[in-house]
Amino acid sequence: MSDDNVEIKDGMKIRKLTELRTNTAKAYEEAMLSRVEEFKVKNKNESQFNDVIQNTIVQAFSSLLDIKLQVDKVLGEENLKKVHKVINEILLTGL
């Protein structure tokens, strides 16, 4: 946070939050990723991050999400509502 965004009012430091950005965004992102690495090492075979099936599912899910977002744009809001309704019916059927 630069000093430009700090106002002194009655002797108190007041930050003007024009954006919610961390000073250490990059380091933070790396830390978030290294957290995964840490679990991989610490929990060894017990860790889901070392589970091939789990990782494949997550990867597939991620690809599916990318496709879904593209399709959402094409469908438009009204059609999307209808699609959601049908998908929900399918997903909740037989439970």
Added chain:
Amino acid sequence: MYHLDNEEYVKEPYYRKTTSVCPECLQPIGAEIFEEDEQIWMRKNCEDHGDFRDLISSSAKYYKWTHYAIKDKNGNVVWKFDKDGETNPPDFQGDDPRGCPYNCGLCEQHISTCSLALIDLTNRCNFNCNFCYANILQSGYLVEPTLEEIDRVMKHFRSKPIPAVAIMFTGGEPTVRKDFPEICKMAKDNGFKEVIVATNGYGFQRKKGGLEFTKKCKEMGLDTLYFQFDGINDATYEKTRGIKKLMSYKQRVIDNLRKARLDSTVLVATIAKGVTDIEVGNIIQYAIDNIDVVRGITFQPVSLCGRIAFEEREELRITNADVLKEIEKQTGGKIAMENAWYPLSTIVEFGRVIAYLADVEPIEFTCHPDCGFASYMVVDPDSGEMMPIMEYFEPLKVIDFANRFWAKIKDKEKKPLKLFEGLLGDFGKTLDQGLNYLDKTQLKARFLLGILQYMKKPGKLMELFSRLLMRGDWESISSFSYGALLLSSMHFQDAYNMDLERAKRCIVHFGVAMPDGSVKEVSFCTMNSIHRPEIEKQVAKQITAKVRAEFDTSTGQEAIEVQPEVARNGGIKKDGEE
């Protein structure tokens, strides 16, 4: 307004009846919650002490949204924020004709289970805040359970059909106890998944030994600090705690936590009007700047204890809605009241689905909608800026899907498939286990696909989220929450605004080891507003020379750099001292 499918609802004046207590004699009395000038108020009358009136919410519109109910074609309520919890059997058959809250123990009127167990480890403290409800200097006696008593309380909470998952040590200042790290280990040994300490930072900030203490606590099982943090200005602490230059003390705690990699801290800010409300933006930015250590912020609108005239209360009273408005204002609208915040009870069904699919103990947030609000901030990988997680989802649609999903599968939890056990014995049992595993796997896939429909952004965060949905174990929770900041606003009740509908749904319970060998379980707000003096009288101990010696700054505990007259001897003055 957002999320409402019936806008007319917010135009209707709000009104309901409830039960409260008289702030003077603490006897239960009827109360009305009503709307006036776009605010929500409580009014009540005690035959002996007259009329009372108090502000419940400064935003009638927001309040009404949190009490909104979705109805079916026949007018039956099918969903509301107010959730019935799964309950444990009552511990106590109270015979007080006044009923709740005088039969606490817990009695059969309580309709939520305990999600967070609390144990007061001591009423000693190195600070002497004048508003504190648990302070040896004000009470004149010691309340400090033995290790055996603490173990008894832990076993009480863990032995229930629905055991408490998390435990928080409170006080006083829990870290003044030399055996504090051993108590953390005891909690883990008793099966608590999350061990938390509510602290002003005393043990962790010490220049000599603070880092070693922090490492030791982590090693022994401490997971999270619930860290008193009123702002970033020394002047604020001088007003709230009566102590000069406290910010460097607070910063030392964060520095030691970082060095020890004890990386789960929740900043806890008591919000008083005109005192700390101007700090909310500062606190949020401080948390973001220390995101590798800080996991959340809890804003707590101040509870008003003691006898306070209406005019003075009106000046001091601040509600959850005021805090949310202030956060919106001080973050330039980036954390907006109308789309970033939800009552804690919103995610009850969602949490139950996750817990069932992941085979973990559920945490039930079935508290009353007035108790607290939460928002979850995450870093947008594209902009590097933090934003509410609602930006990634269509929140109410996700919640609606989770509710419908839970309604369909909830019986499976109680009745797992048993097709072959009766026919084929042990082999059949194994077959049934396999079938149940397959069943759960297909349920996970269905649920994940259901949620996927309402996701709005791709990226690594969503990958971690998918792991959370599939596994829901502590590894997935930790890896997901490492990149996020949980904001919440929790308004604890006092005798002026006590609503017993809230008390009955409380999910935060104190456990006290009583002299007769039993454990008394009492909900948070009724403990602090009503029961504390009576219970403490029963468990109080004399302040002995041994206690004085243990916490004597001249024999082992180094002096700390805060105002000496409140910091010495853990709040116990030596003989002859003023």
